[in-house]
Amino acid sequence: MKFVAHALAAVALAATAGHVAPAAAQQTLTISSWGGAYQKAQREAWFNIVEKELGVTIKEETTSGVADVRAQVASGRPTWDLVQQGNYGCALLDKEGNTEPLTPAILGVKGIADNMKGKGWISNLVYATTLAWSDEKYRDKKPSSWADMWDTKTFPGGRTMRRSPVYALESALLADGVPMEKLYPLDTARAFKKLEAIKKDVVVWWASGAQSQQVLKDREVEMAAIWNGRAAALATEGEKVSLTFNQQMLLTDCWVVPKGAKNKDLAMKAIEIMSRPEVQARIALYINYGPANVEAFNTGIIKPEVAAKLPSSPENAKKGFVLDANYWAANLDELTKQFDLFIQR
Amino acid sequence: MTLALDQIAAGGTASGANEEALRRQAHGERRSMLALTLPALLLVGFVVLIPIGWLFWLSFVDKSGFTLIHYQRLLHPTYLLTLRTTFELAFTVTVVCLLLGYPLAYLASQLPRRWASLVLLCVLFPFWTSLLVRTYAWLVLLQRRGLVNTWLQKLGIIEEPLRLVHNFTGTAIGMTHIMLPFMVLPLYATMKTISEDYMRAAANLGASPIRAFWQIYVPLSFPGLAAGLIVVFVLSLGFYVTPALLGGGRVMMWAMQIERSTTVYADWGAASAMGVVLLVITLGILWLVSRLTGSAKLGEAR
Secondary structure: OOOHHHHHHHHHHHHHHHHHHHHHHHOOEEEOOOOOOHHHHHHHHHHHHHHHHHOEEEEEEOOOOOHHHHHHOOOOOOOOEEEEEEEHHHHHHHHHOEEEOOOOOHHHOOOOOOEEEEEEEEEEEEEEEEEEEEOOOOOOOOOHHHHHHHHHOOOOEEEEEEOOHHHHHHHHHHHHOHHHHHOOOOHHHHHHHHHHHHHHHHEEEEOOOOHHHHHOOOOOEEEEEEEHHHHHHHHHHHOOOOEEEEEEEEEEEEEEEEEOOOOOOHHHHHHHHHHHHHHHHHHHHHOEEEEOOHHHHHHHOHHHHOOOOOOOOOHHOOOOOOHHHHHHHHHHHHHHHHHHHHOOO | OHHHHHHHHHHHOHHHHHHHHHHHHHEEEEEHHHHHHHHHHHHHHHHHHHHHHHHHHHHEEOOEEOOOHHHHHOOOOOOOOOHHHHHHHHHHHHHHHHHHHHHHHHHHHOOOOHHHHHHHHHHHHHHOOHHHHHHHHHHHOOOOOOOOHHHHHOOOOOOOOOOOOOOOHHHHHHHHHHHHHHHHHHHHHHHHOOOHHHHHHHHHHHHHHHHHHHHHHHOOEEEEEHHHHHHHHHHHHOOHHHHHHHOOOOOOHHHHHHHHHOOOOOOOOHHHHHHHHHHHHHHHHHHHHHHHHHHHHHHOOO
């Protein structure tokens, strides 16, 4: 009996030593991202590394956009320490003063371009809006630029574009001959005029990535302005669909630390770790998105055949341009109203 | 209650005491009815009245306090155009539902019970299928390489596929399908209560069948008709899923603009203002209809 009691006491002691003590020392960092397969990839590629290096536990939540962050900050006690947003969402939150300024350590990480970060935000993932088409329809001559989207004589057939001024206005100006580096600030009058020319051929203004995929797959349309991942997924499924990275619009998702976040110092450290090239590179192992840090492509972690399909690989990135997050943060509201008027007419 | 009545019937010598007992019983009944309805009242209060009050509140405030900025925003032409589309679509769907639903309900009301059940089942069956599934089904049927276009082309009726979907037409077709039961069911319920004797009497007095139908039957079916029209029109005003999927992005409904306000602009004030506008318009329509038809008739249809 006595032996049993001793043994139990020992086990109990061991259990306390093994669990309670480190738990008391271990801090929790709450990260909110887009959820699903996307967040799972981030967990594998990044969160696990951060947990190990900082000795913290990462608690995950999901966000559906800027409104969440605004609400958290407005409440005065944000429960999220680190939030993933789209690039103009980040720029918008930064502009509104809803973010904590990033530390010099983060902004000093080499390899992340200046147009992919701001005072209070920094990009971590890159995808792109690209021109994709049905190879069954265009067997010989393939489209290669936004101008071809407008060229319904050489490339007859239905088109689909996103139901948003973002991308649509840029593609119109590029089709009209504006060089990529001179796009911003957008000449919106010229863009809408050019859009007018393609309007009757746009069968569907897509509202979701899934819809853009579906209309291309069903051959409702023959050519699409579509996210590269969506077109690539169709090709993987065996659909005869191709895309070009030429004149691609690079889009990023990015981190912000909500103003007043409880563990903001820890959050800053986490961002710094996740921005390092060798950590950044890991994301490409788990999902079809590219790292925002171009140095990641020199780490040897991303194989050349994978890099060839990523918008942010140096080879592909130079064919396109980075969407101006600050421009859209400032003009999204007004231009969306104009755009809605345009498509309804 | 029975006891009290028995006492009265027995002679009523102690009528004062009886009245007292009756009154107490009536009180008790009212109290227990109130107790029974209390959960429902609380539910309505919490999930309808308070949120609507909140909606009104949100539409009139911003960071600095009271404001009309959310309503001013709605003066932008894009919102006016959306409002017009919303009403055009709701009106079109209502009219088509009427043209399809009235004969169908009439047929069902005239058939023997078993056949009537079959017709009603056909009306109800899609009603039990998910709205999303039915909407996607229309997409499969109406798209460029869909069943309808393929058949028409094979039969040599058309050469190039028709644009049946991703526009106003496709949206109206899909919505009509979804709204039809809301027209047929109240109509059928009313038509079942119209006695055949009226039509016989009309014939007896020399009215032709057509005249009897228009002068006797149609007015008698009016309560069900009004209920069906209102339900279809009002529900159509708030449609979201079907226009979003079948409209090709260019058919913008009011509900889609509300969605825009929350997800693109993250502007809850503007979204609330739009909700209030739609609510007020809907209530206005209901009020107008009840004034025109007399609320008694609407009550009958229930």
